[in-house]
Amino acid sequence: MKFFVDTAEVDDIRELMETGLLDGVTTNPSLIAKSGRNFLDVVKEICAIVPGPVSAEVAATDLAGMIAEGEHLAGLAENVVVKLPLTWDGLKACRHMTSKGIKTNVTLCFSANQALLAAKAGATYISPFIGRLDDINLEGMQLIEDIRTIYDNYAYATEILAASIRGVNHVSQAAIAGADVATIPPEVIRKLVSHPLTDKGLAGFVADWKKTGQSIL
Numbered sequence: 001m002k003f004f005v006d007t008a009e010v011d012d013i014r015e016l017m018e019t020g021l022l023d024g025v026t027t028n029p030s031l032i033a034k035s036g037r038n039f040l041d042v043v044k045e046i047c048a049i050v051p052g053p054v055s056a057e058v059a060a061t062d063l064a065g066m067i068a069e070g071e072h073l074a075g076l077a078e079n080v081v082v083k084l085p086l087t088w089d090g091l092k093a094c095r096h097m098t099s100k101g102i103k104t105n106v107t108l109c110f111s112a113n114q115a116l117l118a119a120k121a122g123a124t125y126i127s128p129f130i131g132r133l134d135d136i137n138l139e140g141m142q143l144i145e146d147i148r149t150i151y152d153n154y155a156y157a158t159e160i161l162a163a164s165i166r167g168v169n170h171v172s173q174a175a176i177a178g179a180d181v182a183t184i185p186p187e188v189i190r191k192l193v194s195h196p197l198t199d200k201g202l203a204g205f206v207a208d209w210k211k212t213g214q215s216i217l
């Protein structure tokens, strides 16, 4: 499963790139607002740091506006993926971008039918929002499983990008459910490596190694 980081904070992106485990980045208008940065500047900066796909979301909600903004965003860097909302106009804009060879991420997906439409519109990625479904007591992970089944039934190439991930269990569950990508907040990525038994076990090995009085080099 590919790991994208869900943030517009370039310092976090730089640090996580150093792990060698980061495959891409997703942003959204809320993350841009939180960063306090100019949208176009931050997208260009992220694209220069990360060679993989970088999702940048249109602000318009009408077809002509989404196409104009999407084409502008796609021109910022080769690795920009245009993020479009799951509406009829968003799907039409997706079909347009796909016909022009521009990669797309159809966002705000909350049902299997919406994901089916996005695949038919030629989306590169579909973003089902797990956490926001869990927030209203629905089973976010079930949606990932259902989309996986539908896409496999018809061999759709659209990649399932598990979004709105809130904790480490979402990451492993999305991988088990067959998501192609998970976009994960930086603080959740940092927690993925931790396990108390790893810390305890390592402390024991370090202490016992000291007792041997040996050195490897």
Ligand code: G3P
Pocket: 006, 026, 027, 028, 129, 131, 132, 163, 164, 165, 183
């Ligand atoms: O980028 C889309 C998604 O990951 C948003 O997550 O936590 O705002 O529901 P969240």
